[in-house]
Amino acid sequence: MMELSAYKGVFVFVEQRKGEIQNVSLELIGKARDLAESLNEKVYAMLLGNNVASKANTLIAHGADVVLCADAPELEDYLTEPYTQAVCHIVNEFKPSIIMIGATTIGRDLGPRVSARLETGLTADCTKLEISEEKELLMTRPAFGGNLMATIVCKEHRPQMSTVRPGVMRSLAADASRKGETIAVNVPFKKEKFRVKLIKTVKEKKDKIDISDAKILVSCGRGVGNADGLKLVCDFAETLNAQVSASRAVVDAGLIPHDRQVGQTGKTVRPNLYFAVGISGAIQHLAGMEESEFIVAINKDKYAPIFQVSDLGIVGDAKQIVKQLNERLKK
Amino acid sequence: MKIVVCIKQVPDTTEIKINPTTGTLIRDGVPSIINPDDKAGLELALTLKDKFNAHITVITMGPTQADAVLREAFAMGVDRAIHLTDRKFAGADTLATSHALAGALRKLEFDLLVTGRQAIDGDTAQVGPQIAEHLDLPQVSYLEHLEYDGKKTFTIKRATEDGYEMLEVDGPCVVTVLSGAYKPRYMNVRGIVEAYNREVEMWGFEQIEVDEKKLGLKGSPTRVHKAFSRGVKAAGELYEVDTNEAVGIIMSKLKEKFII
Amino acid sequence: MDFSLTKQQQLFLQMIREFAEKEVKPLAAEIDEQERFPMETVEKMAKIGIMGIPVPTQYGGAGGSNLMYSIAVEELSAACATTGVVVSAHTSLCVAPILEHGTEEQKQKYLPKLASGEWIGAFGLTEPNAGTDASAQQTTAVPDGDNYIINGSKIFITNAEYAHVYIVFAMTDKSQGVKGITAFIIEKGTPGFTFGKKEKKLGIRGSATSELIFENCVIPKENLLGKVGGGFGIAMKTLDGGRVGIAAQALGIAQGAMNETVKYIKERKQFGKPLSAFQNTQFQLADLQTRVVAARLLVRQAAYKKDQGVSYSADAAMAKLYASETAMEVTSKAIQFHGGYGYTREYPVERMLRDAKITEIYEGTSEVQRMVISAALLK
Numbered sequence: 001m002m003e004l005s006a007y008k009g010v011f012v013f014v015e016q017r018k019g020e021i022q023n024v025s026l027e028l029i030g031k032a033r034d035l036a037e038s039l040n041e042k043v044y045a046m047l048l049g050n051n052v053a054s055k056a057n058t059l060i061a062h063g064a065d066v067v068l069c070a071d072a073p074e075l076e077d078y079l080t081e082p083y084t085q086a087v088c089h090i091v092n093e094f095k096p097s098i099i100m101i102g103a104t105t106i107g108r109d110l111g112p113r114v115s116a117r118l119e120t121g122l123t124a125d126c127t128k129l130e131i132s133e134e135k136e137l138l139m140t141r142p143a144f145g146g147n148l149m150a151t152i153v154c155k156e157h158r159p160q161m162s163t164v165r166p167g168v169m170r171s172l173a174a175d176a177s178r179k180g181e182t183i184a185v186n187v188p189f190k191k192e193k194f195r196v197k198l199i200k201t202v203k204e205k206k207d208k209i210d211i212s213d214a215k216i217l218v219s220c221g222r223g224v225g226n227a228d229g230l231k232l233v234c235d236f237a238e239t240l241n242a243q244v245s246a247s248r249a250v251v252d253a254g255l256i257p258h259d260r261q262v263g264q265t266g267k268t269v270r271p272n273l274y275f276a277v278g279i280s281g282a283i284q285h286l287a288g289m290e291e292s293e294f295i296v297a298i299n300k301d302k303y304a305p306i307f308q309v310s311d312l313g314i315v316g317d318a319k320q321i322v323k324q325l326n327e328r329l330k331k
Numbered sequence: 332m333k334i335v336v337c338i339k340q341v342p343d344t345t346e347i348k349i350n351p352t353t354g355t356l357i358r359d360g361v362p363s364i365i366n367p368d369d370k371a372g373l374e375l376a377l378t379l380k381d382k383f384n385a386h387i388t389v390i391t392m393g394p395t396q397a398d399a400v401l402r403e404a405f406a407m408g409v410d411r412a413i414h415l416t417d418r419k420f421a422g423a424d425t426l427a428t429s430h431a432l433a434g435a436l437r438k439l440e441f442d443l444l445v446t447g448r449q450a451i452d453g454d455t456a457q458v459g460p461q462i463a464e465h466l467d468l469p470q471v472s473y474l475e476h477l478e479y480d481g482k483k484t485f486t487i488k489r490a491t492e493d494g495y496e497m498l499e500v501d502g503p504c505v506v507t508v509l510s511g512a513y514k515p516r517y518m519n520v521r522g523i524v525e526a527y528n529r530e531v532e533m534w535g536f537e538q539i540e541v542d543e544k545k546l547g548l549k550g551s552p553t554r555v556h557k558a559f560s561r562g563v564k565a566a567g568e569l570y571e572v573d574t575n576e577a578v579g580i581i582m583s584k585l586k587e588k589f590i591i
Numbered sequence: 592m593d594f595s596l597t598k599q600q601q602l603f604l605q606m607i608r609e610f611a612e613k614e615v616k617p618l619a620a621e622i623d624e625q626e627r628f629p630m631e632t633v634e635k636m637a638k639i640g641i642m643g644i645p646v647p648t649q650y651g652g653a654g655g656s657n658l659m660y661s662i663a664v665e666e667l668s669a670a671c672a673t674t675g676v677v678v679s680a681h682t683s684l685c686v687a688p689i690l691e692h693g694t695e696e697q698k699q700k701y702l703p704k705l706a707s708g709e710w711i712g713a714f715g716l717t718e719p720n721a722g723t724d725a726s727a728q729q730t731t732a733v734p735d736g737d738n739y740i741i742n743g744s745k746i747f748i749t750n751a752e753y754a755h756v757y758i759v760f761a762m763t764d765k766s767q768g769v770k771g772i773t774a775f776i777i778e779k780g781t782p783g784f785t786f787g788k789k790e791k792k793l794g795i796r797g798s799a800t801s802e803l804i805f806e807n808c809v810i811p812k813e814n815l816l817g818k819v820g821g822g823f824g825i826a827m828k829t830l831d832g833g834r835v836g837i838a839a840q841a842l843g844i845a846q847g848a849m850n851e852t853v854k855y856i857k858e859r860k861q862f863g864k865p866l867s868a869f870q871n872t873q874f875q876l877a878d879l880q881t882r883v884v885a886a887r888l889l890v891r892q893a894a895y896k897k898d899q900g901v902s903y904s905a906d907a908a909m910a911k912l913y914a915s916e917t918a919m920e921v922t923s924k925a926i927q928f929h930g931g932y933g934y935t936r937e938y939p940v941e942r943m944l945r946d947a948k949i950t951e952i953y954e955g956t957s958e959v960q961r962m963v964i965s966a967a968l969l970k
Contacts, residue, residue: 080460080470105491109472112425112457116464121426121552124455138556144344144452150558157552195469195504199486199497210492248345258511264344264454265510273585282345295567296581301858302571302865305348311567312584314577324578402602518606520640520653527599571860 007158009066010036011044011096013087014059015106017078021055024102026062026171028164031129032100033063033172038131041097044068048086050076053182060180063172068094070185077198078106084113086187091118093185096159098137100129103163111163121154122161127168137162142264142287167212167268211260216242216273219262219289222249223278223299223318230255232319233277236326245269247279263288278318281306298322332385332479334376335439337432337446337462338369338404340397344451365400367510368447374513375477375506376445377408383481386410388439392420392431402526406518417535422548425453429461430550434541435534436466442502443485448473448509456507463505471498472507594888600659607663610639611670619671622797623942628753629797632674637708641667641678646686651703657832661839661894665887668843669850672946673797675843679836680749680798681705684954685712688758688829689776692817697776701756713754714833715745715803716826723959725760725826726769730805732761737812739763739775741805744787747953751801752786755779758829759803760822772822776814783808794945831904833954835897838890838910841918841950845883848918848925848943852876855929855938866928875928879921886914905967912960915950922947 010032015022025045032043045064047056049071056067068090074082087110091099099114101107103125115122128140132153137160140151154160211217218237224230230250237244246256248263262269264284274292279285281297281304289295290309297310298318307313314321342361365373379385389404391397392415401412413435420431436444444463449456456472463470475495476488489496490509518526536543544550570580596604614635622629636642644660646652660682668675686705689697704710721727730743741761748757757777764771777784787802817825853876856866866872889910896903922944926933933940951957 080472084464105473105489108456109460109470112455112460113464113470115457116426116429116461119426119552121424122457123553124425124449124453124457143454143558144342144347148558148560151556152553153556154553195500196471197499199499201491201494201496203494265451283347284345296584298577302569302860307569310569312581313567313569314581315569315571316574316577320574321577321581324574325581328578328582399598399602402598403605406602406606517610517639518602519638520603520606520644520655520659521648522640523599523603523606524653524655524659526602527597 002156002158004156004158007095007097009041009044009094009096010039010098011046011090011094011100011159012064013099013101013107013110014045014047014055015102015104016047016049016052016055019049019052019055021058022102022104023171024104024107024164024166025059027166027169028100028102029059029063030171031164031169032098035098035129035131035137036065039097039135042066044094044096046070046087046090048075048083053184056180056182057176058174060178060182061174061176063178065180067180067182068185069182070187072187072189074187074189074191074194077201078110079194079196079198080109080113081194081196082189083110084117085189085193086185087114088117089187090185091159099159099161101161101163103165107163111161115161118159120157120159120161121152122163123152123154124163126162126164129162129164129169136160165268167270210267211243211245211262212267212269214243214245214269214271216240216275217245217262217269217271217289217292218242218275218277219245219247219279220250220256220277221247221279221285223280224250225278225319227255229278229319232322232326236322236329239326239329242273242275247282247285276306276310277322279306280304281309332379332383332443333388333441334379334385334443334445335388335390335436335441336369336373336376336404336409337444337459338373338389338391338400339366339447339450340364340391340393340400341366341450341452363396363399365403366447366450366452368449368508370447370515371510371513372445372447372506372508373404373407373409374515375474375508376443377516378513379443379479380408383479388413388441390415390432390435390439392416392428398531401531403518405526405529406522407516408519408522412529412531413534414531415534415539419536419543419546422551423546424551424553425455425457426461426552427546427548427550429458429465430541430545431539432458433462433465434539436462437540438538442483444468444503444505446505446507448507459505459507466505468503468505469500470505470507471500474506474508475512477506600662603655603659604662604666606639607641607666610635610641611666615667615674616670619673620936620939620942622671622673624936626791626796628799629671629674629677630753633677633708633711636678642681642708642711643686643702643706644682646690646702646706650690650698650706652706656894657835657897658891658894661835661890664836664839665843665846665890668840669847671797672840672844672943673795675840676749676795676798676837677711679833679840680714681712681754683833683836684714684749684829685754685756685758687832688714688774688816688825691828692774692821692825693776694813696813697816701776705756710755711750711753713748713750713757714829715748715757715759717745717747718743719746723956725772725823728760728762728772730759730761731765732763732773732775732810734763735809739810739812739815741775741777741783741808741810743805745803746787747790747800748803749798749800749953751789751799752779753799757803758816759805760826763819767820769823770820772826773819774816774822774825775810776816777808777810781808781810792949794942794947794949796945830954831907832897834907834911834960835890835893835903837950837954838886838893838907838914841911841914841947842883842886842890844943844947844950845886845914845918845921848922848940849879849883851938851940851943852925852928872928875924879924882917883921886910886917889913905964908955908960908963911950911955912957912964915947915957918947918950919944
């Protein structure tokens with residue numbers, strides 16, 4: 001049986017790429033403040049990298065009480081093994097109660113590896129975190145393709161670990177006057193275990209926009225039909241100065257690249273205006289867009305589930321309506 | 332070359348609907364399928380079989396009906412199938428699941444262990460890396476493409492949010508594959524004809540190498556505290572009018588919201 | 592008695608349905624419009640073994656059953672009737688007679704290439720003056736040493752110039768009537784064998800249909816299929832099997848039209864409610880569905896009996912008669928349900944109606960089927 005009370009502090013894994021701190025980490029620090037206050041504990045930011053110590057102030061300004069800085073050439077780029085060793089070393093030294101990691105391609109690679117090494121629980125891709133009356137972490141996440149929400153607890157193991165979906169938590173405004181402490185951490189690496197070699201990191205060409213940053217999205221579904229229908233939607237989006245996204249059906253049909261897919265297996269978006277064009281609104285899709293500020297849906301089926309979440313629903317021929325809307329807007 | 336592929340039978344979540352009045356899941360008649368990421372992993376293995384004459388073992392953990400995914404894998408072209416099932420495995424979270432699978436994998440030889448990135452019913456993406464850790468093997472997750480030098484080195488393209496990484500690793504290693512990475516082939520007819528005549532090996536706790544305490548509900552650090560459906564957001568205005576009028580309504584809404 | 596598919600058959604259905612939905616359906620309107628043979632689909636089907644479903648594995652086939660084959664033709668035809676008939680003509684009319692009547696050498700020579708889909712098969716019986724009355728054959732085969740010299744022509748030949756192997760019937764002895772008909776295996780490229788005009792058709796427009804012309808075409812005796820004078824029997828047996836394929840094709844067309852109709856009437860609204868809410872719609876639909884399911888039982892029974900090796904001639908005739916007439920009725924009503932839209936090429940039901948009509952005609956008209964059924968009854 002673990003001595004649970006020996007574990008204290010809400011720890012955030014700070015994700016940096018080429019020295020740049022990722023937004024999700026600041027979001028997590030914001031949330032960690034919340035949790036730490038309910039627990040009356042401190043927020044620790046685990047800053048891993050090479051020559052990254054100068055970033056500690058940013059983390060403190062955003063809400064960290066303590067920055068644990070592992071600065072080492074081995075941590076220059078993210079690789080599973082050195083990062084796992086570093087995080088596990090910190091856990092063994094500092095015994096956190098909670099660890100939060102951004103549910104990114106890095107976090108979801110690191111999280112399970114760390115949890116398995118520590119033999120503790122990990123809850124994936126959480127969208128809600130809160131502290132129970134028993135001072136346990138309640139981790140809520142979607143399951144069954146977003147059809148179901150589940151709240152998970154990790155009662156008898158510490159740390160309680162979760163990866164958290166980017167864009168869900170709110171970061172705090174930077175406050176340069178906040179005070180905090182920085183502790184340098186020396187990781188005793190077992191280099192013989194470094195078996196994966198990074199050859200190169202490639203950023204894809206600039207037109208790879210991130211739909212989750214868009215203010216206005218025009219999203220097309222099966223009802224748009226073919227490439228001609230898609231063209232209408234794209235023209236309309238251009239007029240509206242919006243980005244184009246799509247449901248899974250359209251992506252599967254190869255009409256639109258996967259990075260523009262909204263929904264459970266794509267991206268979660270929260271634009272000011274979301275146009276659902278010919279999207280019936282499978283639950284997976286709704287899960288990815290229902291928190292949009294204002295939703296306009298056009299679909300020929302009056303009973304389409306999309307109308308359950310839309311603010312303005314139009315039953316009709318999506319292609320015709322979009323075409324005319326575009327003409328009208330251009331005037 | 333030997334490859335092991337872990338696959339999971341999942342309900343096709345795209346077919347799950349919510350009862351609009353009660354907000355509960357309608358699971359009746361929802362087909363069971365091979366998890367899409369796993370199926371892409373299967374295709375990766377089959378392309379290596381085509382090129383390097385690799386021997387493929389497929390393993391699944393699940394109840395009796397999970398047999399169906401192994402038959403499908405046979406019909407796609409795998410050589411050996413293992414069905415891992417035991418009451419001791421029941422109620423497992425990802426960690427306990429990964430221990431059971433790792434226990435079975437300790438009994439198998441391979442150069443490459445393939446899993447899907449994540450399952451569409453759980454979406455955790457945890458089991459693959461956790462298996463890798465238990466077996467002390469290197470891992471590469473979010474695999475988009477893999478090249479093998481025919482000897483021991485894999486060159487892997489790993490997807491990231493804004494591009495990709497190229498990584499190099501020697502086997503044996505673990506990769507987790509994205510569903511878009513490899514388009515699965517169809518089962519072939521001869522494979523289908525023979526699928527149910529072939530032997531699926533049934534493995535339970537006795538056949539694998541693992542500490543019993545790490546299995547099932549008892550071995551699971553996490554528990555479901557509660558589960559609930561998402562509730563239904565109140566619907567907004569709905570108009571069924573002709574195109575012209577519809578365009579008018581949208582235009583005035585956009586103006587009202589200061590978008591145009 | 593068991594009416595359910597085995598697990599193996601269910602697995603096959605899962606595969607072929609997905610294949611039809613993803614690979615065949617998207618091309619259906621295009622190949623109809625362009626009257627284009629779907630070669631790319633044939634290549635895809637070949638790759639996974641659809642061109643050799645009931646062929647034993649020793650000849651490079653999948654070792655499947657005729658029931659499986661009928662499911663394949665049904666599912667393909669539900670998406671695209673052209674694709675269905677390509678497979679049906681190939682399998683039932685060329686592969687099957689070689690398998691059932693060929694010598695071991697002929698099987699070794701032709702089946703692996705046909706079953707793998709490297710070669711496509713075809714069948715030539717009908718002539719300008721010999722349709723239902725096959726005994727009026729005017730194509731002749733005259734012995735000449737180790738060869739036969741063939742002269743004459745065949746019309747309405749499915750798969751036409753896309754095929755590589757043709758089962759062709761010719762008179763070796765006119766005085767014997769139908770007992771003077773002999774079957775030959777003829778390869779494309781044989782000197783004296785050319786193609787005549789390509790037909791422009793109402794439906795199954797992607798399927799190639801041409802005339803075969805033989806002018807002093809020299810065929811070696813080892814290409815004789817079955818016995819001299821045994822051709823009529825081979826033709827009739829082959830058509831029994833072919834009818835299972837065409838019945839499955841008709842069934843598929845009917846099912847395809849049902850699927851479109853159900854989808855449409857749930858979406859389409861008149862007088863403020865979906866068409867599906869009108870009792871008149873519901874009742875008509877119930878009748879159509881009953882017919883489709885009945886047709887399926889007949890088709891599967893005929894295929895099952897063929898697999899069991901028992902006589903299925905009348906069963907195949909009943910299946911084809913009923914399924915093809917069902918296809919006509921369902922597709923015609925489907926257009927009616929779709930209203931004006933159904934009459935346009937924006938929706939697939941008009942194509943389905945055009946495709947359905949041929950199933951009442953080829954491989955024995957509905958009248959011939961009635962002859963076969965009553966003959967079995969009254970014998």
